[in-house]
Amino acid sequence: MEAFLHQVFSGLANGCIYGSVALALVMIYQATHHLNFAQGEMATFSTFIAWALIQRGWPYWAAFALTVGLSFAAGLLIQRIILRPIERAPVLTNVIVFIGLLVIFNSLAGWLFDHTVKAFPSPFPQNSILATRWFSAHEMGSFLVMMAVLALLYAFFRFTPVGLAMRAAALNPESARLVGIRVSWMLAMGWGLAAAIGAIAGMMVAPSVFLDPNMMAGILLYGFAAALLGGIDNPLAAVAGGLIVGVLENLLGAYVIGTELKLTVALVLIVGTLTLRPNGLFGKQVVTRV
Amino acid sequence: MAEAALLEVRDLDAFYGPTQVLHGVGFRLERGRITAILGANGAGKTTTLRAICRMVRASGSIRVDGQDVLGRSTEDVVRLGVAHVPDGRGTFGALSVEENLRLGAHVRHDKAAVAADLQRAYERFPRLAERRRQQAGTLSGGEQQMLAISRALMLRPKLLLLDEPSFGLAPKIVAEIFRILRTINEAEQVSMLLVEQNARLALDLAHDAYLLETGRVQLAGSSAALQADEAVRKAYLGI
Numbered sequence: 001m002e003a004f005l006h007q008v009f010s011g012l013a014n015g016c017i018y019g020s021v022a023l024a025l026v027m028i029y030q031a032t033h034h035l036n037f038a039q040g041e042m043a044t045f046s047t048f049i050a051w052a053l054i055q056r057g058w059p060y061w062a063a064f065a066l067t068v069g070l071s072f073a074a075g076l077l078i079q080r081i082i083l084r085p086i087e088r089a090p091v092l093t094n095v096i097v098f099i100g101l102l103v104i105f106n107s108l109a110g111w112l113f114d115h116t117v118k119a120f121p122s123p124f125p126q127n128s129i130l131a132t133r134w135f136s137a138h139e140m141g142s143f144l145v146m147m148a149v150l151a152l153l154y155a156f157f158r159f160t161p162v163g164l165a166m167r168a169a170a171l172n173p174e175s176a177r178l179v180g181i182r183v184s185w186m187l188a189m190g191w192g193l194a195a196a197i198g199a200i201a202g203m204m205v206a207p208s209v210f211l212d213p214n215m216m217a218g219i220l221l222y223g224f225a226a227a228l229l230g231g232i233d234n235p236l237a238a239v240a241g242g243l244i245v246g247v248l249e250n251l252l253g254a255y256v257i258g259t260e261l262k263l264t265v266a267l268v269l270i271v272g273t274l275t276l277r278p279n280g281l282f283g284k285q286v287v288t289r290v
Numbered sequence: 291m292a293e294a295a296l297l298e299v300r301d302l303d304a305f306y307g308p309t310q311v312l313h314g315v316g317f318r319l320e321r322g323r324i325t326a327i328l329g330a331n332g333a334g335k336t337t338t339l340r341a342i343c344r345m346v347r348a349s350g351s352i353r354v355d356g357q358d359v360l361g362r363s364t365e366d367v368v369r370l371g372v373a374h375v376p377d378g379r380g381t382f383g384a385l386s387v388e389e390n391l392r393l394g395a396h397v398r399h400d401k402a403a404v405a406a407d408l409q410r411a412y413e414r415f416p417r418l419a420e421r422r423r424q425q426a427g428t429l430s431g432g433e434q435q436m437l438a439i440s441r442a443l444m445l446r447p448k449l450l451l452l453d454e455p456s457f458g459l460a461p462k463i464v465a466e467i468f469r470i471l472r473t474i475n476e477a478e479q480v481s482m483l484l485v486e487q488n489a490r491l492a493l494d495l496a497h498d499a500y501l502l503e504t505g506r507v508q509l510a511g512s513s514a515a516l517q518a519d520e521a522v523r524k525a526y527l528g529i
Binding site: 161165167168172174176179180182183 | 441
């Protein structure tokens with residue numbers, strides 16, 4: 001029982017990370033109907049920046065904050081410079097650009113920081129108050145950080161004018177323009193936010209999986225699985241999907257298929273959701289009256 | 291008239307892809323007045339409104355308050371004080387009634403006045419107040435039209451563009467909406483450009499009217515003059 005619960009809780013901790021990656025994917029998907037395949041590599045690159053700052057003697061949280069800020073700016077600029085010119089291009093053009101970005105960030109990370117695996121510090125000391133019977137301090141800490149991020153995002157979208165404008169722009173760009181919303185900038189903000197969330201997810205996962213240029217490759221797959229399982233058009237469902245995927249992956253890995261096959265869980269979930277429930281478990285249906 | 295018109299359109303050509311829909315359309319709308327554009331289906335009424343909002347390719351000249359429109363984006367035309375109630379109403383179905391209204395004031399920064407205008411919108415259409423937390427998509431057609439008009443008014447527009455506000459609604463609701471449009475025009479001096487297929491309704495509300503046929507202005511004058519015109523009576527009023 002003890003071991004079982006431990007698997008569940010550490011699954012939840014992983015699930016938070018998957019949920020955040022899923023959230024970043026959903027954020028861009030809702031606004032543009034594209035899946036950003038480069039989301040993971042962008043997060044890895046951000047994590048490398050944090051690592052470099054910490055190597056230079058920056059305190060952890062200062063490096064954390066600067067990395068989040070830089071990632072936001074970089075996401076914004078990528079949308080402005082690279083994606084805006086192809087806003088009206090066919091889907092495949094976007095897919096190719098995303099794959100291009102993926103390769104660019106992956107190679108840049110390898111070139112600038114080399115391919116050796118690096119340890120990344122956790123800001124939560126081993127024996128701190130956060131450590132409990134079922135959670136390690138880092139698991140608990142990253143869980144709390146991700147929940148704080150979610151709460152902040154929720155408040156941002158729910159209660160601020162900019163958040164409302166971003167939702168409107170994603171729901172109905174034409175009507176949004178007619179009330180004066182600069183839709184294209186809202187997309188850029190979405191990219192910035194997605195990049196910032198990815199950066200936080202990267203920094204939270206790096207202490208357990210170690211940092212190298214391919215760090216997020218598998219996690220992005222879990223993120224896709226989470227987003228699809230929850231429902232690709234619903235941010236909260238994507239997070240819930242992340243938690244489910246995290247727990248499922250851990251339990252199946254521990255008791256059924258063994259850790260080597262864990263990644264298959266993500267793939268099976270992706271294929272399964274798409275064939276059986278394309279809208280996801282919590283796929284939202286907009287109510288309309290005829 | 292010495293004073294420049296609020297809206298002045300000259301030699302307006304507009305296109306959907308390669309198809310030219312408007313051919314040298316010209317008209318003016320005086321401050322504080324309601325002007326109607328009449329015409330059959332496909333005459334170019336909606337296209338005229340969409341050209342003013344920079345949502346179709348257009349050439350010629352459009353000026354609002356003396357300011358050039360064709361050089362601006364849709365978002366910036368809104369900032370000139372032009373609010374558009376599009377056909378199909380364009381409400382955000384997944385957002386609440388109140389969120390829709392707040393979005394109407396997106397470009398304004400006078401928070402206190404926005405809050406007051408929100409209250410006024412609810413007083414104008416009490417049914418919106420009852421449904422303020424409800425998803426806009428669940429409202430009836432009439433309520434959605436009320437919401438679309440209220441949202442446009444949240445801009446405190448100089449010029450309100452209305453695209454077929456009577457479309458698909460029961461006569462009783464249409465009468466209520468038109469009565470409120472008249473009140474808004476009289477009490478708040480909001481100028482309106484009204485596109486309607488229902489010529490009788492439009493001429494009752496508007497001060498002036500233009501008749502569009504296949505993308506050209508065929509007739510212009512006061513509503514009374516158009517109501518008296520033999521051709522208009524036959525073709526559009528069914529008398």
